[in-house]
Amino acid sequence: MDKHIETIFTPRFVGSRFEGHRLPLEFLDDLQVLGKINTTIAKWLWKQNNVGRKRVPNGFDKGVSYAITDIKAGSTMPTVELIAPKVGLFPTQYAEYFQQAPRKLTEAIQVLDEGGDPTSVLPQEILQMMETFGASLRPDELVEFNPSASKPARFTPSNRKRLIVQVSKDRQYTKAGFLRGTLSELDKKRQSFHLQLVNGKTISGSYGKEFKEDLMDAFSEEEDNSQKLIAIHGTILYNAQDFPITIKLVSEVEFLEQLDVGWRLEQIGELKDGWCENHGEAFDPSHLADLSDRFDSDFTFSYLPHLYPMPDGSISAEWESDAFDISLVITLPSMSSVLHILNFATDESIEMEIDLNETEGWIKLNTHLEEKV
Numbered sequence: 001m002d003k004h005i006e007t008i009f010t011p012r013f014v015g016s017r018f019e020g021h022r023l024p025l026e027f028l029d030d031l032q033v034l035g036k037i038n039t040t041i042a043k044w045l046w047k048q049n050n051v052g053r054k055r056v057p058n059g060f061d062k063g064v065s066y067a068i069t070d071i072k073a074g075s076t077m078p079t080v081e082l083i084a085p086k087v088g089l090f091p092t093q094y095a096e097y098f099q100q101a102p103r104k105l106t107e108a109i110q111v112l113d114e115g116g117d118p119t120s121v122l123p124q125e126i127l128q129m130m131e132t133f134g135a136s137l138r139p140d141e142l143v144e145f146n147p148s149a150s151k152p153a154r155f156t157p158s159n160r161k162r163l164i165v166q167v168s169k170d171r172q173y174t175k176a177g178f179l180r181g182t183l184s185e186l187d188k189k190r191q192s193f194h195l196q197l198v199n200g201k202t203i204s205g206s207y208g209k210e211f212k213e214d215l216m217d218a219f220s221e222e223e224d225n226s227q228k229l230i231a232i233h234g235t236i237l238y239n240a241q242d243f244p245i246t247i248k249l250v251s252e253v254e255f256l257e258q259l260d261v262g263w264r265l266e267q268i269g270e271l272k273d274g275w276c277e278n279h280g281e282a283f284d285p286s287h288l289a290d291l292s293d294r295f296d297s298d299f300t301f302s303y304l305p306h307l308y309p310m311p312d313g314s315i316s317a318e319w320e321s322d323a324f325d326i327s328l329v330i331t332l333p334s335m336s337s338v339l340h341i342l343n344f345a346t347d348e349s350i351e352m353e354i355d356l357n358e359t360e361g362w363i364k365l366n367t368h369l370e371e372k373v
Helices: 025-048 097-114 123-131 157-167 209-219 261-269 285-298 360-373
Strands: 003-009 012-014 065-072 077-087 143-145 172-187 192-198 204-205 230-240 244-255 306-309 315-319 325-330 338-343 349-355
Touching: 003 025, 003 097, 012 244, 025 077, 025 097, 025 123, 065 209, 077 097, 077 143, 097 143, 097 157, 123 157, 123 172, 157 172, 172 204, 172 209, 172 244, 172 261, 209 244, 261 285, 325 360, 338 360
Parallel strands: 204 244
Antiparallel strands: 003 077, 012 143, 065 077, 172 192, 172 230, 192 204, 230 244, 306 315, 315 325, 325 338, 338 349
């Protein structure tokens, strides 16, 4: 049978991960979801035009499929095509509903992007399907559903959260991420666990058999009887206030060093106003998270620093060395810093400013540490 083929989506993925026409593998599942949503919208449109009919006709979506055929220039723009049967020279009689569906979804996302109510365009049960789209988007990433238009219908992580919370019965949403902590409970029979976070709260989760050995290792104690620090990556369920509720799917178990920067900064983030003899304000968690991200991406030196909060709101990073006293005082949120190096043998000291907002600043820091530690 001849096929009717036409492009229905060319979403533009925007962000550094998508440069060079690259599409991370996890987003292939997102594109697959678009096909399922398109078929669901097509069925809904048919029912809208046939009031009183609860079911679409038999064979409504017979022979309909979707394919990714190209990644166009302009960040990353995968082409999603609709493949439908033809009757003679024309598409099947129901093809028009599959052709209209992408426009409806794009319209709903545009309304969402403008702060409106997307349920005025599509029903809640269809919008709920968007929970499986964009879960891996990072804060600085987005998807444009109509990239060539003046209003490109942007689907951002914040828009996605607002949509899923709105249509969710419990006002909850999922996203890909990770949580740091220690295992407080492991049930091998039920394949479940409890992860204790830095604030003392525990989060439950379930795991696949492939993570059994890693989690059993994580549940055992270190040689000094301390608990092992880990980060569990996967799909996490959050409430509307961004507090984690449970880990729904584990994708990786990462073992952390005792001086892990992210963990230590989370500890510092728990400090309250007046934490230093009635002096010192609480630290902004977003500023600490930004610093943690920069350490993860740009710090290449082998040894992690000891991190200490300062009453003036800065962070002091200190490295152990027999020959030098080395400290880096980091001002937040500007990421400006001053590196202090004292030579114990000569009493010679060096002081230099380093901009940790710039990659060059991290290169300078890594180089000096390699030379001195």
